[in-house]
Amino acid sequence: MPTTARAFPNLTVVAHPLVAHKLTLLRNRATPTKVFKELVDEIAMLMAYEATADLSLEPAPVETPLERTDGWQVSGKKLTLVPILRAGLGMVDGVLRLVPSARVGHIGLYRDHDTLEPVDYYFKVPADAPERDFLILDPMLATGGSAASAIASLKRVGASRVRLLCLVAAPEGVARLQAAHPDVHIFCAALDRELNANGYILPGLGDAGDRLFGTR
Ligand code: PRP
């Protein structure tokens, strides 16, 4: 399994120094829940800047106090954020700080502990999916099962412009998504080494949902 980002054309590793710094704090097992939540929020905001870099614009001329000049606005329907429950919820507010008018859908999935396959329990996104850009939010891309299932659900309702924002990705998950959904670009803060036998990312940061919500 290749472990360098160069092997994956659909992957962007956001290498900003602030992202690397905050991710290191996030990985630390001693980081308490409150700080963990703040860091996920901050990293999501920083990464959203990169993940929205190619949104299309349309002209929007503007009157300054002195004269009329050229201006621009993001074109089309509002961007739609789709956190995968639960851990993806921790990324929503950070992204909304940059894109406050974004809509928010939700996809409920959990990994079966034995098979590691995703189990669906909730799906709600805006009705006009074919006309929208979607940004799926989930801190962890491990086997890729959850993200692949979320993307398939979005495509079933007509979505065609989908990207994924995660914090830590495993090569196994990136490869699975690249095979199943080659049209979906992935943005992550780090491409880690591998999965362990229980499907956890190494070195990773542990169970993102439990660390965010203090459930372990
Ligand atoms: C975690 C994580 C992803 C999934 C990644 O969620 O937030 O959704 O695992 O694993 P995968 O790539 O192998 O599918 P989990 O199933 O633990 O649910 P939770 O967010 O409710 O804790």
Ligand code: URA
């Ligand atoms: N889900 C997590 O929260 N962490 C992992 O390392 C893998 C899946």
